[in-house]
Amino acid sequence: MNKIPLVAGREFFTRIQSRTFLVMSLLGPLLFGLFIMVPVLMAQWDNESTTVWVHDPSGNFDSAFANADGLNFQKLPQGTLSNGPLNAKDSANIRELLQNSDVGVLSLQVVDSSWNSKIAYFSEQSAGLQITERIKNAVNERIYQMRMNQYGLDPQTIESLKAESDLKAYVWTEEGSQDSHTEMATMLGFGAALLMYMFIFLYGSMVMRGVIEEKAGRVMELLISTTSPFQLMMGKILGIASVGLFQFILWILLGAGISTLIGTMGLVESSPQTATMGVNAAQLPDTATSPNWMQMLGSMPWESIVPLFLFYFLGGYFLYAALFAAVGSAVDSEGDSQQLVMPISMPIILAFIASQFVMQNPHGSLAFWMSMFPLTSPIVMVVRLPFGVPLWEIALSISLLVTAFVGSVWIAGRIFRIGVLMYGQKVSLGLLRKWLFYR
């Protein structure tokens, strides 16, 4: 008799009725929203400003610095620091200046006739990249202007010489060329990979904890006297997959609700990047592309992407959930599981890190091999899919994933069978190997 639906049903209903599920379903989108909103709000509320004392004996850089975005440039009174290279007395003076909080000292020494300069910045705490980059860019811009003047060049002419070509990438198919929507594909692929990664970790480890709970609570013996270990494991994996999908759907609905709400409240007028990076909005690439946003969404090959996404989503989850179940069956408590979870987590983390590079080069050999290897393919392939992947590669990757899935269920089933009855064993990978080939 097939008891998988019964086991899966219990997993699903007891979990979605639990308080944790309710809390996480409500908090999930809120936390997500907070992650996005907090930097925005913090940037808006950030009134802290740093005073930068500029020591410029040459006087060339008077006009170079603009007071904006928390940096307040002040000319250091003549004679505070020596005009030549800084000496011991200067060091003492700088230290004294830095006694006040939020103060930096910038020293500019022109070393030759083409204004090549030694720039030094002193501060109490190590200066952030934002400050150093701004100062460096401002100084370089000023030197550039002075050099143009030196050679009698008109800045406007030079500006007009700069080319502003834009590249549009197309994919050549049988039907003719198509817009390749690189940005759209990148976002879509990365989003899917992130979801995949979260899904495997959240719900895979839920399978593991469920098995540990049954084992530690000693219900296991009763369960396997009525149900085969394989059915028990599969029921658990399927039940928790349904919990995960259900929770994701809730999150999407709630998230959509919250973002509409925020949208109507007008809180996202300035996009997070604009606020945090402090750059001019006109320089952002997505403002140029946003008018085509809806059009691009419509032109993605959804009918082939969505089923494949779902396949990799479930395939990857099943593969890992079976392994997590095996780990859960082998240990007595969650604390013991850490060292066995490590080898399972490594490929997922690796795949997620690699997906950043895969996005930049979706058809390279790293992308190819990692989208074939079953332990990484669920994440890496979903990154590649929106860029278009040859059919034979998809077919090969799918068959490898299915094979690996069957293999992992077989392995996990064997370990599970022995593991669930073992208590008080110090479990190592070596011992698991023995269980695998145990009669």
Place this chain on the structure above:
Amino acid sequence: MSFLEIRSVSKSYRQHQALKEVSLDIQRGHIMGLLGPNGAGKTTLIRMINRILAPDSGTIILDGTELDPKHSRRIGYLPEERGLYKKMKIGEQLLYLSRLRGMSAGDSLTAAKKWMIRLEMQSWWNKKAEELSKGMQQKVQLVASLMHDPDLLILDEPFSGFDPVNAQMLKEIILERRAAGTTLLISTHRMETVEDLCSDVVLIHKAGVVLAGPTQAVRRQHSGNQIEIHCAGDLASPPPAPPAHTPVNSTSSNSLAISDGIASESTGEAIIRLVFEATPSEWPAIIEHYNHHSRIVYFAERLPSFQDIFIKAVGPNHQS
């Protein structure tokens, strides 16, 4: 034909043989007591009957057919390691466990209600297991083993953890199940359970069956041919010992209650209790001797307790 037949079953773990060529028969409607020191292989045997473990060799036949997954519906099991889902409501756990046994949703609801009323736990339906005491949880587990009305009921140390009231209730249920035709296998360390309840007994030691059979027959087999005689007489001049026999143990008392309920005080006589070791053929001579010299008020063959049989079979110094 036996209801449960275990045919030369062996099972070994890595370096350790848990069961070696074990054969055992339980008749339909009998209560078999499964005895043995810790680590003898009892749990392994029980797990094999429950299909949790597979034997390395040998077969187990239930009601004429070799064990298969369908038998789960006909077996009830109370494991020694008691466990429930801590956070799940009692009612839901019972429904889940009985449905895993193959009951329909409707039948398991009826059965759960029936048993919860019978065991006076109606109010527990919406309680979580973690809110119940250990003894209460054990009652829930007992119900889980009974709900689907199994033909074979396996109880592993069923009395441990129960107070006297619940123990009495459990005893009644066991006898009631037996009357209804259920076959029972009870693993226990409590010898009084065996003497009270079990029609048959099997003792497993060092992976093999050491002794087996109907409870009374086993006791008789292990009797040291001892008889006990109570004579009425005067303590100052006890009856002489019969020729060729000296009592193994003799006590005398003014107030010894004897089995037929006549206390010595009512007659003003003293009762002398004598124990002899003698083969049954010698018994008539001894009886005649005391009939001649005194008046016999009690005579019985002395059967060993299972405590004695167990210790003799296993040895007092066994390693557990």
